[in-house]
Amino acid sequence: MDSPFKPDVLRGKVALLTGGGSGIGFEISTQFGKHGASIAIMGRRKNVLDDAVSALQSLGIPAVGFEGDVRKREDAQRVVEATVKHFGKLDILVNAAAGNFLASAEDLSPNGFKTVMDIDSVGTFTMCHEALPYLKKGGPGRNSSTGGFILNISATLHYTAAWYQIHVSAAKAAVDALTRNLALEWGTDYDIRVNGIAPGPIGDTPGMSKLAPQEIDSKARDYMPLFRLGTKWDIAMTAVYLASDAGKFINGSILPVDGGLWLSRPRHLPKDAVKQLSRTVEKRSRAAPTALPTSRL
Ligand code: COA
Numbered sequence: 001m002d003s004p005f006k007p008d009v010l011r012g013k014v015a016l017l018t019g020g021g022s023g024i025g026f027e028i029s030t031q032f033g034k035h036g037a038s039i040a041i042m043g044r045r046k047n048v049l050d051d052a053v054s055a056l057q058s059l060g061i062p063a064v065g066f067e068g069d070v071r072k073r074e075d076a077q078r079v080v081e082a083t084v085k086h087f088g089k090l091d092i093l094v095n096a097a098a099g100n101f102l103a104s105a106e107d108l109s110p111n112g113f114k115t116v117m118d119i120d121s122v123g124t125f126t127m128c129h130e131a132l133p134y135l136k137k138g139g140p141g142r143n144s145s146t147g148g149f150i151l152n153i154s155a156t157l158h159y160t161a162a163w164y165q166i167h168v169s170a171a172k173a174a175v176d177a178l179t180r181n182l183a184l185e186w187g188t189d190y191d192i193r194v195n196g197i198a199p200g201p202i203g204d205t206p207g208m209s210k211l212a213p214q215e216i217d218s219k220a221r222d223y224m225p226l227f228r229l230g231t232k233w234d235i236a237m238t239a240v241y242l243a244s245d246a247g248k249f250i251n252g253s254i255l256p257v258d259g260g261l262w263l264s265r266p267r268h269l270p271k272d273a274v275k276q277l278s279r280t281v282e283k284r285s286r287a288a289p290t291a292l293p294t295s296r297l
């Protein structure tokens with residue numbers, strides 16, 4: 001699908017994306033590149049990185065891949081520094097790396113819980129922390145008038161509760177807390193905007209194939225407000241909007257991009273039945289006071 005944005009809205013920007021070689025992260029890498037940014041991607045799997053970089057370069061996007069695990073502070077530091085060395089500066093950090101699997105709370109080991117917290121929450125903080133010196137207003141290679149931009153990808157699971165995802169819900173709740181707190185502190189001190197996107201179920205992603213087997217997926221469509229799964233493009237366009245000047249006054253916001261799914265509840269009455277029932281109840285309640293003894297009015 002064509003982008004509704006001008007192709008130069010991110011011209012001259014340098015973006016580093018964790019988990020930028022696959023799934024939602026790769027689509028954001030691609031769309032940022034198509035809108036003028038140079039792209040560095042960080043990931044654990046060399047073959048995934050190599051394929052992603054080749055695909056970006058074949059679109060004419062300046063791209064480079066760096067192997068690294070967001071759980072290791074030395075990797076975070078090395079990759080941030082390598083990005084700045086390669087492209088001369090850093091304008092945008094996208095934290096899209098995530099770990100996920102389904103497990104009941106009873107069967108999940110504390111180490112399983114910690115592993116996802118370490119990747120999603122601690123990893124996001126570590127990347128932000130190591131990128132801060134470069135994202136600050138006046139940081140190396142940056143001009144002194146504006147700070148950079150951080151985008152954290154979370155989820156909507158923790159808005160309510162999610163079966164078999166206690167670890168992911170806790171981790172994404174922490175990511176949202178990071179987004180708001182960094183927006184407050186670093187927005188004030190360094191003019192860095194920090195925002196989040198909370199995707200709902202997005203088709204054709206590793207997350208979806210791990211978390212929603214086909215049977216659940218087709219049932220879910222029945223109560224999704226927009227009657228479809230989201231696409232990676234939906235998330236990437238939101239990312240372009242937030243990263244561009246169109247989003248320059250948006251800070252500390254976490255935008256759910258899920259077609260309204262997190263708000264949805266099973267319909268407990270058909271629409272026509274509501275009309276009938278409501279009128280009947282109204283009539284009854286209007287009639288009620290006259291039936292009461294006058295002494296009680
Ligand atoms: N069910 C229950 N527990 C699981 C599990 C599963 N499917 N997969 C891993 N674990 C537990 C392990 O048992 C281990 O705990 P233990 O030591 O108490 O046994 C702990 O999690 C760490 O597992 P390990 O395989 O060593 O971790 P890893 O670092 O190699 O992999 C994961 C991290 C588990 C998150 C892996 O799924 C991953 O790398 N995912 C990245 C890609 C991804 O999930 N993308 C989707 C994005 S939405």
